[in-house]
Structures are given as structure tokens and as C-alpha cells.
Amino acid sequence: MAKTAVHFGAGNIGRGFVAQFLHASGYEVVFADVSEELIGALQRQPSYQVREVGEDAKTHVVDGYRAINSGTDEADVVAEIAKADLVTTAVGARILAAVAPVIANGLQARSGSADRLAVLACENAIGGSDMLADEVRTHASAGNAVFANCAIDRIVPEQAAGTLDVTIESFFEWVVDRTPFDGNVPDIVGVTWVDDLTPFIERKLFTVNTGHAATAYSGAERGLETIREALAEPELEAEVRAVLGETKQLLVEKHGFSAEEQQAYIEKTLNRVSDPNLRDTCERVGRGPLRKLSRHERFIGPAAQLAERGHAAEHLLAAVGAALAFDVPEDAESAQLQKLLSSGRPAADLTAEITGLGADHPLFPSVVEVFERRLAG
Numbered sequence: 201m202a203k204t205a206v207h208f209g210a211g212n213i214g215r216g217f218v219a220q221f222l223h224a225s226g227y228e229v230v231f232a233d234v235s236e237e238l239i240g241a242l243q244r245q246p247s248y249q250v251r252e253v254g255e256d257a258k259t260h261v262v263d264g265y266r267a268i269n270s271g272t273d274e275a276d277v278v279a280e281i282a283k284a285d286l287v288t289t290a291v292g293a294r295i296l297a298a299v300a301p302v303i304a305n306g307l308q309a310r311s312g313s314a315d316r317l318a319v320l321a322c323e324n325a326i327g328g329s330d331m332l333a334d335e336v337r338t339h340a341s342a343g344n345a346v347f348a349n350c351a352i353d354r355i356v357p358e359q360a361a362g363t364l365d366v367t368i369e370s371f372f373e374w375v376v377d378r379t380p381f382d383g384n385v386p387d388i389v390g391v392t393w394v395d396d397l398t399p400f401i402e403r404k405l406f407t408v409n410t411g412h413a414a415t416a417y418s419g420a421e422r423g424l425e426t427i428r429e430a431l432a433e434p435e436l437e438a439e440v441r442a443v444l445g446e447t448k449q450l451l452v453e454k455h456g457f458s459a460e461e462q463q464a465y466i467e468k469t470l471n472r473v474s475d476p477n478l479r480d481t482c483e484r485v486g487r488g489p490l491r492k493l494s495r496h497e498r499f500i501g502p503a504a505q506l507a508e509r510g511h512a513a514e515h516l517l518a519a520v521g522a523a524l525a526f527d528v529p530e531d532a533e534s535a536q537l538q539k540l541l542s543s544g545r546p547a548a549d550l551t552a553e554i555t556g557l558g559a560d561h562p563l564f565p566s567v568v569e570v571f572e573r574r575l576a577g
């Protein structure tokens with residue numbers, strides 16, 4: 201009998217990476233999403249294409265899936281989870297709390313099954329599956345599930361409206377913590393199973409996503425539209441390289457990557473994010489600035505660790521300053537950020553609320569200065 205995977209989030213990475221790999225691994229994929237437009241299209245159209253760009257580009261056809269609107273037909277999703285082999289998500293780290301009740305109900309509906317359900321939150325976050333597990337446990341015991349953290353890396357820009365097809369870079373990396381599975385990991389092609397995920401997720405988040413976000417915020421500040429255009433500005437590229445020099449210091453010192461290995465990873469990242477075949481915008485990459493400015497994310501996460509080790513993080517702090525200027529009214533978090541910054545509250549209060557840093561943290565005073573400069577206009 202075919203294995204089944206329920207996948208939450210039929211967006212860019214969901215269709216373009218996770219579902220394609222699950223399909224290639226022999227799973228029947230059941231998409232769950234709250235977008236009626238996407239679910240309707242998946243229900244009407246029996247297949248879509250994932251088109252890689254660049255060298256050795258391949259095109260993959262994904263078919264044999266089903267799709268359910270988890271907003272309106274929750275009971276159907278619960279029934280699928282009750283008999284599924286795997287649950288994955290790619291909805292955004294801050295949406296995990298919204299999908300947790302459905303997963304919890306699905307786990308309760310499996311109470312007769314001896315098989316523990318594997319759950320992988322494929323989000324850009326440290327401990328994404330742990331976050332999901334914590335949310336699920338507020339609704340159900342979840343003893344019959346195995347939550348494993350992962351790092352997922354593949355650039356999928358915004359796609360053309362009205363198509364399910366996805367244009368994507370050919371590079372990919374999907375690294376998953378094997379330790380929760382007691383030697384019985386799910387069979388998924390392309391996954392690298394590791395005993396210690398921390399070096400992989402920190403290297404990914406603090407290089408690819410830190411560099412990407414620093415480019416997006418500085419690019420947006422200069423009125424540039426795409427990541428490629430932004431990195432073509434020599435001064436901006438030098439700033440981004442300086443930011444990545446700081447995270448390199450942390451990653452080399454903390455995880456023992458060699459300086460040469462990390463520099464090669466940086467060069468590859470800068471090439472990937474400025475791929476001429478992928479039009480990726482500062483707006484997409486900068487989306488969700490409150491999440492990106494939070495305590496364990498791509499700026500404050502490494503800057504705090506550098507400060508704890510007695511190192512400077514002035515370029516990361518400059519990137520925080522650029523993030524504070526991100527003003528895109530269509531992005532709910534950007535609108536909320538600008539509202540907070542114009543609320544008249546003191547810089548120290550805003551720093552604590554937005555970054556989650558305690559006033560006694562060694563990084564705190566320099567972040568307050570960044571906020572003060574922004575408030576002074």
C-alpha cells in the first residue's frame with residue numbers, strides 16, 4: 201500500500217521542494233492549505249511541474265496528490281492524519297500554532313494505531329518541529345508522534361500567479377535530526393540524516409538567511425527591487441560580506457567549520473541568491489521583519505552569541521537598523537513594526553519587545569542605540 205504524507209502549506213517550498221521529494225519517495229501527498237485558490241487548483245489539476253534552473257536543470261512532474269482546505273474541511277484533514285505515515289509543514293514558523301490543533305486532533309484519532317507518526321516542520325527556524333510539538337501538546341498528549349527538527353534550504357522566489365508550476369534553483373539541502381527516530385527514520389529521498397542538527401541549522405540560518413535578509417533590507421532602503429540588483433551595488437555587497445564575516449567568526453569558533461569551508465559556503469550562497477535565472481525580490485526576502493528580528497533568528501541570534509563570546513557584531517547591528525526601516529504596508533509584520541516604532545515608546549522598551557533580549561544581555565545596549573537612531577529618524 202502506498203505511503204501517505206499530509207503536507208500543510210501548498211505554497212512555494214511546499215509544492216516546489218517538500219511535496220516533490222515526498223512524491224519522488226513514493227508517498228501519496230495530501231496537501232492541506234487555507235487558500236481556496238490553491239486547493240481548488242490542486243483539486244482540478246492532476247499534476248504540476250517543478251522546473252529547476254541553472255546547470256544540470258531538470259523538470260519534475262508531481263502527480264497523484266490530493267488536496268483539502270484545512271480551514272473549511274478540518275475533519276477531512278484529521279481523518280487523513282489518522283492514517284498517514286508522515287506529516288510535514290511549510291507554512292511559516294509563526295503559523296505553526298494555527299496548524300497544531302488539526303495535528304493534535306489527527307493524533308488523537310490515531311489512538312488505535314501502534315505506529316508513531318513522524319512530523320517534520322520544514323520552516324526557517326531553529327527548533328521548528330520542537331515549536332510545533334510544544335503547540336500540539338497544548339491540545340493533546342502527542343505521545344504517538346515523533347517530531348524531528350530540520351534545516352531546509354532551496355530558494356523558491358514568488359511564482360507567477362495562476363499556475364501551480366514552480367521554478368526553482370537546482371541546489372537543495374534538507375538535513376533532519378535522526379535522533380528522535382531510534383534508528384527507524386522515514387524513507388525520504390534527498391534527506392541527510394544527522395545526529396547533531398545545530399551546526400547545520402545555524403550555518404544555514406546565519407549564512408543563507410542572514411545574508412539574504414541583510415541584502416533585502418539594505419536593498420529595500422535604497423529602493424532596489426531584487427536581491428540580484430541589490431548585490432550588484434558594490435557598497436551593499438561589501439556590507440553583506442561584512443555581516444557574513446561576523447557570522448563566519450561565530451560558526452567557525454562554535455561549530456569547528458574551517459575558515460576556508462565557511463568562506464566557500466558564503467561564496468556559494470552569494471552566487472545562489474543572485475542567480476540571474478531566479479527573480480527574487482527584497483520584498484519577499486524581507487517579509488516578516490518582526491520574526492526576523494526576534495531573539496533566536498538570523499540577526500539577533502548570531503549577534504547575541506558573538507556578544508556573549510566578547511566579540512563585536514557591528515555589521516549585524518547595521519543590518520538590524522536596515523530591517524527597522526522596512527516599510528511595506530502589505531506585509532502585516534512590517535506594518536506592525538512601523539506602528540510600534542511610531543508609538544512614542546522608549547527605545548529600550550521596543551528593543552526588549554521586538555528582539556526578546558533581556559536588559560542584562562551584553563548585546564542589549566548596542567541594540568538600544570540602533571533603535572534610538574531609528575527613532576531619531
Ligand SMILES: NC(=O)c1ccc[n+]([C@@H]2O[C@H](COP(=O)([O-])OP(=O)(O)OC[C@H]3O[C@@H](n4cnc5c(N)ncnc54)[C@H](O)[C@@H]3O)[C@@H](O)[C@H]2O)c1
Pocket residue numbers: 208209210211212213214232233234235238270290291292293295298299322323324352353354355356357
Ligand atoms: N521560499 C523559500 O525559498 C523557502 C526556502 C526554505 C524554507 N522556506 C520556509 O518555508 C516556509 C514556507 O515558505 P514559502 O516560501 O513556501 O511561503 P508561501 O507563502 O509560498 O507558502 C505558505 C503556504 O502556507 C499556507 N498557509 C498559511 N496559513 C496556513 C494554515 N493555517 N494552514 C495551512 N496552510 C496555511 C499559505 O496559504 C501558503 O500557501 C516558511 O517557513 C519559509 O521560511 C522557504
Ligand SMILES: O=P(O)(O)OC[C@@H](O)[C@@H](O)[C@H](O)[C@H](O)CO
Pocket residue numbers: 324352353354355356408409412413484485486487488
Ligand atoms: O522564508 P523566510 O521569510 O524565513 O526568509 C526569506 C528567504 O531568505 C528564504 O525563504 C530563503 O529563500 C530560503 O531560506 C532559502 O533556503
